[in-house]
Amino acid sequence: QQPVQSPQAVILREGEDAVINCSSSKALYSVHWYRQKHGEAPVFLMILLKGGEQKGHEKISASFNEKKQQSSLYLTASQLSYSGTYFCGTLKAAGNKLTFGGGTRVLVKP
């Protein structure tokens, strides 16, 4: 079952913060975050494992709440380069068949 991402879209001014959530109705083993710019391939950002620590990439960090089966992606002090669509992919068990959410479109304006 596809994880649910929220919000579907967000518009930011440069320097502002945003949070993107990825929720599943099933217990999760790991959550994978990707960013995709228009017309390009998705690019890996980070993996969060069950029981693991919060991860970071540039000023983008993420957490994984096992009780809620939810991961949150934090865009801190956003930059123009953060614009794109963010996808979470989830695994219910160790392995490699990711199920992706519908994506969250982020637009960072000057």
Place this chain on the structure above:
Amino acid sequence: DAGITQSPRHKVTETGTPVTLRCHQTENHRYMYWYRQDPGHGLRLIHYSYGVKDTDKGEVSDGYSVSRSKTEDFLLTLESATSSQTSVYFCAISEISGALGTDTQYFGPGTRLTVL
């Protein structure tokens, strides 16, 4: 850059014609995947391969077949293309880390397919 190429990058075809998309990798990765991406649906797995001649279905496999006769090539075939198969198709590769029990998937540049 994970050494993944896809061909063709763009294709326009007519309903009922067969179409084959090619994914080529240069780094000997065991796992290869085919996804389709449509607005509002994110990325959906069509088929994947865990070795030469070893393939399995994903969540949207109807109307698609795959083959992997060499480690470096993973082919996706639409036996008789339909308009509902108009999409952007991404190939991906990965290796599973024994320590993590999971891995990172790296995506190719994509193929935009239009079925008229």
